[in-house]
Amino acid sequence: MKRALLALAALALATPVSAETVAIINARLETAATAGTIPSGAIVLKDGKIIAVGAGVTAPAGARVIDAAGGTVSPGLIAPSSSLTVTEVEQVTSTRDDRSGKLSAGFDISYGVNPNSTMIPLARQTGLTRVVATPVLSRGGGDGHKHDDSGAEEFAGGGGGDDTEPMMFAGQAAIVGLAAGDQDPVVRARVAVTLDLGEAGARNAGGSRGAALVLVKAAFEDARAFARNRSAYDRGETREFGLSRVDLEALIPVVEGRTPLLVRVNRASDILQVLRLAREEKIKIILEGAAEGWLVAPQIAAAGVGVILDSQADLPDSFESLAARLDNAARLQAAGVTVAIMGSRDLNNMRQQRFNAGLAVANGLPRDQAMATVTANVAKIWGMTGVGSLVVGQEADVVLWTGDPLETTSWPKAVFIGGVEQPQSTRAFELRDRYATPSASGYPPAYQ
């Protein structure tokens, strides 16, 4: 207990209390806004906001001045779909709050957010300042670590769920801030309901796509019927609904077009089915995955639907991604689609997000569009206002990098969230520093 109290005290000490006025000068500014990239300029952060940014900007009197010495300042990165803050160790089920196992659309991921996750400081060291925590299916969802050759698919025990009862929807997503010491980091809960279609959705519906789509449409119809007459439902005077009350409640803002449905699909034909579903049901959607998106890029663009994708996906690793290719992001962007690039769902590897943006550039995405795919576009797709670009009036969520933010050999020199400089320490760095220089004291590393 004493140790726990000490740890809390240390945390409190590490927590910055108030925002100061900060000017970062001599910086290359990647604004991810109409100003594009400003080769040399300054940015001023005050009262949690960006109050000046540009080539002619100077440090106001009394500001703490940071000389970037040619380093780059970018908006804080936003992970567009992640298990960060709701999971600690992927293969330790008790640390996983990114999946329901019982509820469908009603599952609310925001209740599981842990601001003290050791993965959050690590994520900030990848330039992340915000994350959209999105639920995954308890079985057959879009997550999973592929880097351990134990044949996990063959041997995994699975994460719960009842194989006879299709849950369809994975639950409700939340936008979460990553500021150190913020014990109430949920920016907005219930920002979307997530749905896996394609192979995972088919499996979840008992085996085929035809069943999955029918169940989804039936659920929407039930939600509308429920919304029309809650009191009849409470008196037991309605027909039987396929989903529970809490699940239907969660679907109401979706069928009313107020909250988007995040749909995970990859096959071109599945994407077209989802676009049609959105038209017919008059709902808002966001696509995640979309490995074959480039085949139907004009249709996605015409529907005005944003796409969250992993730009590394170039393998025909299933029959729903046979046309996966590295220039998917570039082609979608060229067709006019708003593209957000995600990292791996692996928890401590969020940094992949910026490398994935770099990879998209290597495969045809214009460099001047790349920063937006991990910042402004994510904000746009998720309807976040006041974040995602270096523009006066926006939240002062900014990162100062040693070099090109998308490069393998760069790292963040300083991360600001709401104008507050974040501590650099992470559990991984403490381990690193303990072992990088062996002690000559004769005592084990534990004394270091």
Place this chain on the structure above:
Amino acid sequence: MAAGLDPAARPDPFPSTYAPLPSRLTAIRGATILTATGQQIDRGVIVFVDGKIVAVGGAETVIPEGATLVDGTGKWVTPGIIDAHSHLGVYPSPGVPSRSDGNEGIDPVTANVWAEHSIWPQDPGFNRARAGGVTTLQILPGSANLFGGRSVTVRNVPSVTMQGMKFPGAPYGLKMACGENPKRVYGNRSRAPATAMGNVAGYRRAWIDAADYGRRWDDYRAKIAKGERADPPKRDLGLDTLVGVLRGEILVQNHCYRADEMAVMIDVAREFGYRITMFHHASEAYKVGALLAKEGICFATWADWQGFKMEAYDGIEANAAIAFRAGACTVIHSDDAIMTQRLNQEVAIAMAAGNRIGLKITEAEAIAWITINPAKAMGIDGQTGSLVAGKRADVVLWSANPFSVYAQADKVFIDGALVYDRRDPRYQPKSDFELGQPGEGAFHP
């Protein structure tokens, strides 16, 4: 006695039929060359003919008459990348259950299986890896078992048969696995091993069996040599492999994440008189860098793919860099059909994590982590892995510094033959599986 009944009669029963593809006298001029011998040559020249490197040097290097000249100005040249940990072919794309051939997960000791018998040469992943500069791979069985079986080393060339890819003369590896996977797989079935101590008991028991088996064959051969009558022991394929390790002919490739478990495995090896060639994954190599250096054991890891399970919980980005500076033989591997396409970047991330804390690792040093060091750990360093006259001409021409996120392999040569060219569709092979599919060969620009 049929040859198949005596392990010594035909030690190579599935021989390589690999033959280098047609090549020309080629010279790349003007590129920055990383030789993987610690050297960086600016505006360098490399010449290869008949599949072998004949010259590597500065701008003054003589280019023989008639050479096909490749302009390397502004570009970089490295040895072909070697992925020491791959499951291409055994866990191919598409990853459907009927093609899931990487783990013989029915018994904790399956030293009798050989990964080469699971390889599907048409795995499109081989083509993607080649477009990322990978010229040689070690294909391993998975880690469900204490002893997963034999690995095989392949040249990354398109081939209708597995034998057509096999690296001639490369030693076999034996896949062993520490830690969570074996005990989870078998413990969940209420059989041994169910614990870490059960794992170790399983290794020791198998080595005792192997020693006994080896002795029976030795006794038999001694009697035959003396002209005495003797019945040959019954051949056991699994124990053959373990005996091959005890004789130093087969290299131990040991999946092991934690520092303390690596130390235990080193003692098991000492107890039974074999060597561990390389620890794979080795997320905690940074805690025992000096020990690995002293024992002469390589370790292969990722830059930052860590934390997804308890035995990887202490994984850090600077793992490779710290253990490297402690003197350990450092390798970056993929274990993944996506990452293998960008091992150059994985090395860059690992190097940068070290340089962030002042370890001052150069690109000329770090390139060894995906070239000559894996070659050493696979027993093929005499033939490939560095740009040295006389070695196989396994060469990659990069569009830019390969440590950059924006770099791509422009041309890839294996044994001097152009096997991939980003700008020439004639050198962008497709597997049979890819023909007629919506994404046919689609990864090329």
